[in-house]
Amino acid sequence: MKTRLLIMLISALLAMESMARNTQGHIVVVSDIHLLSPELVTPGSAIDRIDAADSKMIAQSDDIMTAITDSIIALKPALVLLAGDLTYNGERLSHERMAKHLDRMAAAGIQPLVIPGNHDCNNPYARRFDGDKTSATPTVTREEFAQIYSNYGYGKKFQRDTASLSYCCEPIPGVVIIGIDSNMDENNTLKSRGDSTDTYHNGGRIKPETLQWVIDRASQARGQGKRIIAMMHHHLVPHFDQQDRFLANYIVRNHNAIAPQLMEACIHAIFT
Template sequence: MHISFRRLMLVTPLLALFSCSWPEDKTQLPQYRIQSGQDLTILTTTDTHYLSKSLTDYGPAFTQFLAAGDGKQLGYSEELIGALANDIAIRKPDAVIISGDLSNNGEKRSHQDLAKHLKAIEQDTGTRVYVIPGNHDILNPWARKFKGQRRYRADNVTPQKFRNLYQDFGYDEALLEDRDSLSYLAAPSGDLWLLMLDTSQYTNNKQLGHPQLDGRVAASTLQWIDECGKLAADSGAQIVAVMHHSLLDHSEFIQKGFTVNDNAGVIEALTRNGINTALSGHIHIQDISKSSRNDSSIYDIANSALSVYPHQYGMLHYSSADHALDYNTFKLDLEMWAQATRLHR
């Protein structure tokens, strides 16, 4: 899949609802890893649904769980992350995005082990990793470990614990963080910034007894987006939004619970700040939708789940010469990873 599109110019004034936290002393501006005027390549994936190998013996209870699932290859979590790391080492993107559902069902151990894998990727390749939570990741009552014929409850994580575990993957280098969600604004380059939106709802999970499927963006977070937009406009940067839930519909049959609630309000907040591209996950299918209204257009690129066949990811290329974005998909090269692994044994 391939798409190429140019930056849409901002045609409406930004809403100055907040005082900007950008420092007055320009010497304090962030030291971008990729300076203005340089191209940027981002590998974007989602729904890794990583399950720590310490949480299963691959026995009858685990096999039964898989049989009742939706095609996630949980028994190969280590292999899929290993192959992803190998593809990153080969393609050498400047950044990697994982847009939620990092873990199978929010198990604390799965998050801990995945964070170790992501740290190794950064150290081995020099590629920066950015993450946001999905609806499976936080306060999930379904967190389980599998042994023999039985499933046992496993520890899950709170929002603060999630941030602590993944502080090295976007949060601690954020230009701005939202007070009311795990959303943040990151700047992998001087020209292209990432609005990492936490669209998941997890405060009612314990009462519900399951992870809440649908997503939303609070009114206060929509206002916070204006602060991010002003910061980017003042710096001459373009923003790409990243979210777990779909911004636009990607199926005639599956919309409720997958397209973010009140998506019209989210679209309005993004487009008034010059944001015309969003990357999403959750629905587990590869698709691109476009919406046009009030002389503004916005694309939503839904990435297929890395944990589900055909195990593919996207590559987003930003051209500084014409401020254009180019998007392609690639299948995870499991065969090459397997050969490389055998050679190193």
């Protein structure tokens, strides 16, 4: 088993090295921007408290995304993968603002692709910051997420999984991208939608039917001699010993069984 895993790893590295030699095949990966739209912020103690307590630099997030977009346009990669947590807490206005940044990349001839993170959909904690107060602001449903990012993973030109927000496309000839939805926000409840309480699930899992869909797409691409790269928000392999024990919500459930199946399907790399 160890020998087979080593062979798969070496093959993946050789595939990535070959692609890197093609300057038109450069890929940029971005994750966890947690953008908060400036429209949702009036300066005051409410946003200051968040900035002081949270290392995400939420108040500066739009400026950070502007700088990232400028750098990407200057670099001119073929593809940008955004692996989830695009927004602070799934605010609709924040998603619309993020889409405008991606529109700038697209106008420069660069293809962005997104996948949602646990903060991005059906989030009961979407808030507006007004001076010293906060108030609720609309979040997005999964359908609304797909609509906002229709050009970046969810339009008619993309193959969609019917059980999740996973999709498949070939933005670079010979390179297939599979976006894997690893979120559990379908289990969230929101008072704003008539539920009795607000609940939020940030753990990760891949539905069995979605896993099979991903394997089928990868097998099809492999049969055509194409390279396969995937992205999802949650980790697929532990980043440190005992992560399952101490930070279980950061890694997909049942990852020990899922990872070998994706490797067997010849997915060359997964960005999270």
